[in-house]
Amino acid sequence: VQFVESGGGLVQPGGSLRLSCAASGFTFNSYTMSWYRQALGKERELVAIISDGGGNTDYADSVKGRFTISRDNAKNTVYLQMNSLKSEDTAVYICNARHRLITTRTYWGQGTQVTVSS
Secondary structure (H helix, E strand, O other): OOOEEOOEEEOOOOOOOOEEEEEEEEOOOHHHHHHHEOOOOOOEEEEEEEEEOOEEEEEOOOOOOEEEEEEOOOOEEEEEEEEOOOHHOOEEEEEEHHHHHHOOOOEEEOOOEEEEEE
């Protein structure tokens, strides 16, 4: 199993970034995909989740209306569009895959750093 996460970086408050997580080594369209984040000194938190078919999504209250999760099952890739970024969004963003039926079958990416600062 491999994830290639990209799109992180330094952005000013109010700016936008688009994260990508390209997956391989498992049947992508059988997995719920999520983005988590972990800020320095804080616990990992769920940011956004999308069902295996892409028809259902959910978000942490802190990012609702600003972030959008999507997926392209033909490309085995999940995305996170982040708009109106705030300093409190600064964290390592980590891709997660969880089988839609066998929920103990889960995989984690390495993460990509997002820093929101002027």
